[in-house]
Amino acid sequence: MRTTVNFSGRSLDYSEEEIAVVVEAMRDADPLTQGRYRDAFEKKFRDFCGAPHAFTVMNGTAALELAAQLCLLAPGDEVVMPSHTFTSSAYPFARHGATLVWADIDAQTRVANAETIAAVLTPRTKVIVVVHLYGYVADMPAIMALARERGILVVEDACQAIGADIGGVMAGAFGDFGVFSFHSHKNLTTLGEGGMLTVREKRYADIIPMLRHNGHCPFPGERADYWIPAMGNVDFPELDGRRLWPANYCLGEVECALGAKQLDRVLAINEEKRRKALAFIDSFADYPELAFHRVSSTRHNYHLLAARMNGSVGRRDDFIRRMSADFDVRCVVQYYPLNRYPFYQKLGFGRADCPAADDFFDHMISFPFQHNLSDAEYEAMRVAARTVLDAQRDEKKQ
Numbered sequence: 001m002r003t004t005v006n007f008s009g010r011s012l013d014y015s016e017e018e019i020a021v022v023v024e025a026m027r028d029a030d031p032l033t034q035g036r037y038r039d040a041f042e043k044k045f046r047d048f049c050g051a052p053h054a055f056t057v058m059n060g061t062a063a064l065e066l067a068a069q070l071c072l073l074a075p076g077d078e079v080v081m082p083s084h085t086f087t088s089s090a091y092p093f094a095r096h097g098a099t100l101v102w103a104d105i106d107a108q109t110r111v112a113n114a115e116t117i118a119a120v121l122t123p124r125t126k127v128i129v130v131v132h133l134y135g136y137v138a139d140m141p142a143i144m145a146l147a148r149e150r151g152i153l154v155v156e157d158a159c160q161a162i163g164a165d166i167g168g169v170m171a172g173a174f175g176d177f178g179v180f181s182f183h184s185h186k187n188l189t190t191l192g193e194g195g196m197l198t199v200r201e202k203r204y205a206d207i208i209p210m211l212r213h214n215g216h217c218p219f220p221g222e223r224a225d226y227w228i229p230a231m232g233n234v235d236f237p238e239l240d241g242r243r244l245w246p247a248n249y250c251l252g253e254v255e256c257a258l259g260a261k262q263l264d265r266v267l268a269i270n271e272e273k274r275r276k277a278l279a280f281i282d283s284f285a286d287y288p289e290l291a292f293h294r295v296s297s298t299r300h301n302y303h304l305l306a307a308r309m310n311g312s313v314g315r316r317d318d319f320i321r322r323m324s325a326d327f328d329v330r331c332v333v334q335y336y337p338l339n340r341y342p343f344y345q346k347l348g349f350g351r352a353d354c355p356a357a358d359d360f361f362d363h364m365i366s367f368p369f370q371h372n373l374s375d376a377e378y379e380a381m382r383v384a385a386r387t388v389l390d391a392q393r394d395e396k397k398q
């Protein structure tokens with residue numbers, strides 16, 4: 001019988017304890033948003049990540065939107081980010097008036113590094129967005145040194161890299177801002193949507209609650225009655241004398257309860273994924289057609305398992321087509337260079353000098369790699385890939 005292996009949109013199965021926590025929060029939480037479960041998740045996340053301040057939000061995109069606002073962008077400011085990433089690493093900065101500048105990736109690690117970033121810095125660069133794509137932490141010590149030298153802010157898009165670290169410093173704890181996603185596909189997911197923003201400086205932390213929740217704040221001074229002049233005050237959050245527009249980015253209590261509980265096992269999930277990824281990679285040691293990024297340390301959490309197929313683009317497409325048609329194993333191709341999308345072309349950011357990003361995208365294969373992939377699915381995928389590669393080799397000989 002054929003085992004179908006889907007590139008599932010869902011990363012994991014919840015444990016009975018996690019389900020019990022959700023049920024408990026459904027019964028107990030009062031209010032159902034912005035209560036004790038949120039406070040507990042934020043405190044636990046701070047301890048986990050090592051960032052001084054952490055704020056739950058409804059998804060990673062909301063965290064990027066908040067970070068973009070807090071960078072106080074002005075027309076002419078340039079924001080550097082890799083072209084090989086998910087769209088919301090970039091567009092919040094364009095929305096707030098920045099000129100986007102695409103940095104190339106390193107061909108081996110598939111993330112930007114200090115050299116590829118330095119190559120596109122100008123005196124107008126205000127922010128660098130570093131993306132720990134696939135779950136691999138970019139070279140943050142070198143990137144932070146480069147940024148600090150020039151007074152540039154650093155946003156770490158750690159949406160895919162929860163729990164990955166360099167020398168014990170977690171992804172998201174290096175930069176001025178750290179952004180996490182708890183989307184359905186991630187190694188930690190709060191029922192499909194969720195996110196966290198970490199910040200280093202208190203001046204940001206002081207205004208995020210207002211920015212996150214409609215500009216709500218206390219009235220100045222004592223009120224004689226709790227309902228006069230109104231239940232709560234509303235004002236603009238201000239940073240360096242600039243007014244910022246608030247919205248509602250809050251995450252519900254049930255999601256927060258689950259997120260806090262899941263933090264207890266996210267490092268074990270990362271470890272299991274890393275062990276499986278390394279075993280998969282090593283089982284293709286005799287197939288140089290597939291170039292994986294092999295990292296045995298906790299610097300990679302293997303949120304995703306991607307390879308470059310050496311050879312023509314046609315060969316890559318033939319591989320994916322056969323895997324799907326002959327074996328029901330659905331590999332995908334991810335992270336269309338952002339400059340190729342009409343969205344960015346219409347904004348005037350359609351040009352990029354990023355040969356490694358273009359090359360990687362044109363040859364990449366992303367294997368199904370959700371945590372709840374069964375041993376049978378994993379083995380079926382391994383056997384299918386070897387069989388297709390063998391067939392391609394045989395055809396090449398003829």
Ligand SMILES: Cc1ncc(COP(=O)(O)O)c(C=O)c1O
Nearest residue numbers: 059060061086088089159181183
């Ligand atoms: C690298 C990266 N940045 C940003 C996001 C946006 O996160 P969300 O889907 O939670 O809004 C995602 C994930 O979806 C992502 O993978």
